[in-house]
Amino acid sequence: MTEVARAAAADPGAAGQPMLDRLVALLDLEVIEDNIFRGVSPADRPIRVFGGQVAGQALIAAGRTVPPERHVHSLHAYFIRGGDPSIPIVYEVDRIRDGRSFTTRRVVAIQRGKAIFSLSASFQVVEPGLEHADPMPDVPGPDDLPTYLDLVAKAGEKLEPFRSMPRPIDIRYVTEPPWISRDTGPREARNQVWMRADGKLADDPLLHVCVLAYASDMTLLDAPLARHGVYWWTDKVIGASLDHAMWFHRPFRADEWVLYDCESPSASGARGMATGRFFAQDGRLIATVVQEGLLRIVGQ
Known part of the structure; x- marks a missing residue:
């Protein structure tokens, strides 16, 4: 384990550039042998490794080769x-x-001799070609929206753990988050947030892609949950990411605001599907995401 990564795992911090620096350190994998790398997790993850973290680390491992x-x-x-x-x-x-x-x-993440995650990634040289893209939805800008902590405060004691959870990604909800909209019942299976790395990142394109991959596992399953008026911690919901796919269309910086426009076309069999589109603040479509997650409502 590198000294920087060890410090990142031991001191979770709170927000801003120090917290982002710790995320970057977690993505700075230790080289064990040719094609073999080792990563750690932050000390504040009490239950299981965050899916975005293992995806980002696996992508870093692939990119290093x-x-x-x-x-x-x-x-x-x-x-x-x-x-x-x-x-x-x-x-x-x-x-x-x-x-x-x-x-x-192809990357396999292993703990105790067993695979916990697998990833296939494709890389390409820059080439000219056809150009078109869907337009960005018309939404308020991030500076006109409340902070994440302001919204969590409205939820009361049930979401109190979220207030102290370190977050290297700044999130501003465009649509009402499920823990607020649940009070008015189910709504459209859609979720929109502005996101950006909470600080400044180095000028490394692979790092920006991996930070976006990390962030893409956040709020994505809010879309199917919103459709049914339920949410983690406020209801008896058991959930986990099952699979994840991303396509990167255009260059971007993960430390600049991007709109994450997510919707859920279907939920069935204790699984919910969500699709997401990332737009740069200037309207460019930069990435597309598809994920299916486990969503069990306890008692049903």
Whole structure:
């Protein structure tokens, strides 16, 4: 374990640049051997490893084996077992293919000799081609919206743990979060938030992609929960990410505001599906996300 990563795991911090620096440190994997890396988790994760963290670390591991002129354009991942935050995670990279334009990598995250997560990622050299994209929804800007902590305060004691949870990502809800809208019953299966890394990131495109991958696992399942007027901690909901896919369309900075526009086309069989689109503040569509998550309502 690197000294920076050890400090990041031991001191969770609160918010702002110090907390973002700790996230960057967590993504700075230790090299064990060729194609083998090791990562840690922050000390404040009491139950299981956050899915966005293991996805970001796995993508870093893959990217460390790819020439810097090739940029990740897609990833497909499965969450296999819950990760234990008290022990390191080993990432094994399989160099599937190095072509003239595309590079493919497969990564398996391992704890106690068992796979907890698998990821396939594809990288491509920059090429010209067709250009079009959906427009960004018309929404209020992030500076016109309440902070995350302001909204959590409205929920009272049930969401009190959220107030002290360190957050390297600044989040501003455009739509009412489920813990507020639940009081008025079910609503549209949609969730919109502005997000940005809460500080300044280095000019490394892979780092910005991995931070966005980390953030993409946050608030995505709010969309199916909002449709049914339930939420974590305020109701008896058991949930976990099952799989996750992302496509990166255009360059961006994760330390600048991006709109995360999420909706849920379906929920069935104790699973909820959500799709998300990331837009830069200037309206460019920068990434698309699809995830299915486990959503069990206890007592049903």
